[in-house]
Amino acid sequence: VLNYASVHPPVHLLRYTVVQDISAVVRALEQGVKKADVDPAVKAVVICGTNGTFSAGADIRGFSSIQAGDRPSLASVIDLIERSEKPVVAAIEGMALGGALEVALGCHYRVAHAQAWVGLPEVTLGLLPGAGGTQRLPRLIGVPAALDLITTGKHVLAAEALKLGIIDEIMEENTIDAAIHLANKVSGQPLNSRRLSLKQVQSLPNMDAILSEALVKVKKQARGCLSPEMCVQAVKASVQLPFTEGIRKERELFNLLLSSGQAKALQYVFFAQRAAQKWTTSSGASWKTASAQPIRKVAVIGLGTMGRGIVTSLVKAKMSVVALEQDQKQLEVGARAVTSLLEREASKMPWIGQRPDACDPALLQFTLDFSVLQDADLVIEAVFEDMALKKEIFHKLSAICKPGSFLCTNTSALDIDEIASATSRPHQVIGTHFFSPAHVMKLVEIIHGRHTSPITIATAMGLAKTIGKIGVVVGNCFGFVGNRMMAPYAEQAVFLLEEGCKPKEVDQALEGFGFNLGPFRMLDLAGLDVGWRSRKGQGLTGPKLAPGTPARLRGRRRYSPLPDLLCENGRYGQKTGRGWYQYEKPGARIANPDPWLHNFLIRYRDAHHIKARFIDEEEILERCLYTLINEGFQILDDGIASDPEDIDVIYIYGYGWPKHRGGPMFYASTIGLPRILAKLQKYSEAHPDIPRMQPSAFLKKLVFLGNPPLKEWMSHAGHQSSKL
Numbered sequence: 172v173l174n175y176a177s178v179h180p181p182v183h184l185l186r187y188t189v190v191q192d193i194s195a196v197v198r199a200l201e202q203g204v205k206k207a208d209v210d211p212a213v214k215a216v217v218i219c220g221t222n223g224t225f226s227a228g229a230d231i232r233g234f235s236s237i238q239a240g241d242r243p244s245l246a247s248v249i250d251l252i253e254r255s256e257k258p259v260v261a262a263i264e265g266m267a268l269g270g271a272l273e274v275a276l277g278c279h280y281r282v283a284h285a286q287a288w289v290g291l292p293e294v295t296l297g298l299l300p301g302a303g304g305t306q307r308l309p310r311l312i313g314v315p316a317a318l319d320l321i322t323t324g325k326h327v328l329a330a331e332a333l334k335l336g337i338i339d340e341i342m343e344e345n346t347i348d349a350a351i352h353l354a355n356k357v358s359g360q361p362l363n364s365r366r367l368s369l370k371q372v373q374s375l376p377n378m379d380a381i382l383s384e385a386l387v388k389v390k391k392q393a394r395g396c397l398s399p400e401m402c403v404q405a406v407k408a409s410v411q412l413p414f415t416e417g418i419r420k421e422r423e424l425f426n427l428l429l430s431s432g433q434a435k436a437l438q439y440v441f442f443a444q445r446a447a448q449k450w451t452t453s454s455g456a457s458w459k460t461a462s463a464q465p466i467r468k469v470a471v472i473g474l475g476t477m478g479r480g481i482v483t484s485l486v487k488a489k490m491s492v493v494a495l496e497q498d499q500k501q502l503e504v505g506a507r508a509v510t511s512l513l514e515r516e517a518s519k520m521p522w523i524g525q526r527p528d529a530c531d532p533a534l535l536q537f538t539l540d541f542s543v544l545q546d547a548d549l550v551i552e553a554v555f556e557d558m559a560l561k562k563e564i565f566h567k568l569s570a571i572c573k574p575g576s577f578l579c580t581n582t583s584a585l586d587i588d589e590i591a592s593a594t595s596r597p598h599q600v601i602g603t604h605f606f607s608p609a610h611v612m613k614l615v616e617i618i619h620g621r622h623t624s625p626i627t628i629a630t631a632m633g634l635a636k637t638i639g640k641i642g643v644v645v646g647n648c649f650g651f652v653g654n655r656m657m658a659p660y661a662e663q664a665v666f667l668l669e670e671g672c673k674p675k676e677v678d679q680a681l682e683g684f685g686f687n688l689g690p691f692r693m694l695d696l697a698g699l700d701v702g703w704r705s706r707k708g709q710g711l712t713g714p715k716l717a718p719g720t721p722a723r724l725r726g727r728r729r730y731s732p733l734p735d736l737l738c739e740n741g742r743y744g745q746k747t748g749r750g751w752y753q754y755e756k757p758g759a760r761i762a763n764p765d766p767w768l769h770n771f772l773i774r775y776r777d778a779h780h781i782k783a784r785f786i787d788e789e790e791i792l793e794r795c796l797y798t799l800i801n802e803g804f805q806i807l808d809d810g811i812a813s814d815p816e817d818i819d820v821i822y823i824y825g826y827g828w829p830k831h832r833g834g835p836m837f838y839a840s841t842i843g844l845p846r847i848l849a850k851l852q853k854y855s856e857a858h859p860d861i862p863r864m865q866p867s868a869f870l871k872k873l874v875f876l877g878n879p880p881l882k883e884w885m886s887h888a889g890h891q892s893s894k895l
């Protein structure tokens with residue numbers, strides 16, 4: 172942990188390794204600094220890490236054992252460092268994150284390697300920098316810059332840290348030697364001006380406005396997450412209170428966050444995201460047995476909503492891309508759309524000037540000619556959601572593409588095995604389900620068919636990582652994990668309209684819960700015609716529907732024809748300017764309640780003899796969320812997802828589930844499975860014609876087993892029909 176090595180007398184070198192037992196690091200730092208302080212042979216101290224890394228901060232797993240009210244002893248050691256009569260220099264290699272940057276801020280000087288980066292990411296873990304960071308950083312770099320770093324948790328490279336004033340010197344090499352040199356140079360000089368706790372925060376004429384605007388901004392973006400707001404409160408304390416009182420306030424806010432439950436959820440997500448990268452199949456394949464093949468050239472077929480976003484993501488990651496369309500007109504429209512997306516992405520990257528190759532259009536070729544795809548290492552198909560068309564394309568690809576190339580489909584729900592059956596290489600066929608907008612959304616569901624080889628899975632996962640996405644391996648069934656769980660959720664939302672709600676009431680309840688968009692705003696954005704086409708394909712509506720089928724029943728299941736009726740009226744959502752809401756013009760984004768729709772709902776209820784009733788927020792949330800969670804339990808039992816963490820990662824990064832609630836399965840564990848079961852039982856008794864409300868056998872089993880913790884759920888799953 173800490174290696175107190177006096178290798179460069181008279182400078183003491185305190186080397187410590189991070190992400191270990193924080194109290195051991197803290198104790199060792201304390202002893203080291205105290206020893207150096209009383210040792211007359213020591214004139215200065217340098218603190219550095221081992222193996223080229225200063226530190227990634229406190230061990231996140233250790234937070235669960237900290238009780239609210241515990242004294243963060245790291246803070247007192249940082250005080251000790253700052254009070255030292257001998258200059259202490261931080262030598263930052265690799266990274267200094269969280270508590271590590273706070274240690275560096277307690278040092279009198281900071282030297283960093285040019286490739287090092289620093290940041291205070293605590294906010295992303297539901298916390299705030301709890302060891303003086305919120306009080307020292309504003310004193311060092313001013314309130315606006317400190318607010319930016321502390322409320323976003325972003326990391327900055329050494330050059331930017333130097334510009335901001337966090338770092339005193341940057342070195343291309345020999346950072347530790349440079350720190351020792353600096354320590355020797357400043358030895359004997361007065362230190363008070365270097366002690367941040369003694370500095371005043373630089374006053375600004377518009378300080379009140381800066382703080383209140385920051386508060387408004389973070390509240391708006393946080394969707395109920397507390398930590399960004401508490402970060403602003405802590406920085407505000409640095410402006411309004413003397414240092415020691417500010418530290419007290421920081422500790423009070425830290426303890427409040429620690430006990431809020433949100434910190435636990437966000438830390439769970441941190442590990443869940445990493446766990447999802449470690450896929451394993453039921454046959455035992457994993458990263459240990461299969462490695463990703465190198466992918467240099469990717470082809471994308473179809474430049475519609477999804478294809479253009481996928482192409483943009485690939486080009487941003489500097490991959491060579493061929494984009495193919497079905498006719499010249501579509502090719503031109505698609506090419507224009509991709510160019511404009513790439514331009515927008517480039518303008519968001521201020522470092523573009525230093526990296527002229529980023530988003531290089533020379534990496535991109537547009538074509539109508541399938542034979543150009545011959546040497547692609549991997550192909551992603553993103554044409555219409557139509558099985559016959561997809562099979563035709565895969566058959567063609569199988570004949571044209573070189574033997575080693577991988578064939579991926581971006582289907583939202585269709586059977587991967589059936590698509591693969593159109594090829595002579597089903598082991599190289601896989602689903603890569605991106606989310607809209609594909610150049611923004613982080614998630615890619617990687618769907619493993621019956622014949623998909625481990626190398627194909629590894630390669631698809633590798634590609635996702637290369638382009639900055641989070642791949643999650645799932646099994647093959649209609650809608651996979653995400654869309655399969657979305658179906659009962661969206662279905663409930665529509666049933667609630669039939670029973671008396673307005674779209675805005677349902678959306679407000681779910682947006683209040685923390686979703687980016689409620690179900691109706693989301694459906695309007697995605698396009699109502701997408702689901703309509705799928706329902707027609709399934710024979711739930713349209714020409715394939717048997718004559719005489721009752722309007723609100725399919726078999727013995729309740730069905731709502733409302734979404735079909737909207738489409739029949741040309742209301743496809745934002746794209747047509749009308750959907751569940753009305754928009755100023757087609758393509759406009761601001762959703763306004765539509766009196767036409769409200770009258771339509773009244774007439775619809777009259778026609779079907781439905782008596783509208785008042786439905787409170789609790790019922791809206793429970794019916795939408797608990798049916799979604801119920802499907803999640805079924806998915807786990809079926810083996811379509813290998814564990815609840817995977818489902819949670821899918822929902823957070825693909826569907827805008829509020830991160831501070833940890834994903835649907837984690838949320839279920841915080842509510843308690845007995846309560847979810849009881850509510851589902853109550854609602855399914857009231858609505859016996861909605862099978863998706865009937866509690867899953869797996870949920871019942873877990874309740875019967877005494878509501879075990881989430882980590883133990885999978886040891887009780889059935890898995891007879893594991894698809895992974």
Ligand SMILES: CCCCCCC[C@H](O)CC(=O)SCCNC(=O)CCNC(=O)[C@H](O)C(C)(C)COP(=O)([O-])OP(=O)([O-])OC[C@H]1O[C@@H](n2cnc3c(N)ncnc32)[C@H](O)[C@@H]1OP(=O)([O-])[O-]
Nearest residue numbers: 227228229230231232243244268269270292300301302445
């Ligand atoms: C006494 C109380 C005092 C309280 C006072 C407050 C102190 C302070 O304010 C709080 C903090 O410092 S908050 C902390 C602030 N710091 C942060 O928030 C930093 C969070 N970490 C990161 O951002 C990234 O992991 C890195 C950029 C460090 C590396 O990225 P990369 O190269 O892509 O690698 P990777 O795949 O990401 O990780 C590799 C492995 O390391 C694991 N692990 C990593 N960090 C961990 C941690 N802190 N902990 C535990 N484990 C951590 C990770 O799970 C994975 O494990 P696996 O078993 O192999 O799966």
Ligand SMILES: NC(=O)c1ccc[n+]([C@@H]2O[C@H](COP(=O)([O-])OP(=O)(O)OC[C@H]3O[C@@H](n4cnc5c(N)ncnc54)[C@H](O)[C@@H]3O)[C@@H](O)[C@H]2O)c1
Nearest residue numbers: 473474475476477478496497501553554555556582583607
């Ligand atoms: N839109 C979404 O939100 C979303 C999200 C995830 C997955 N998906 C899936 O992605 C796929 C594409 O969806 P989309 O929304 O981008 O559709 P889209 O209608 O916007 O685009 C499809 C494109 O494919 C092109 N195309 C059709 N036949 C072709 C052929 N034979 N050769 C070359 N190009 C051809 C069309 O010209 C069109 O540009 C579908 O399978 C869909 O289910 C869509």
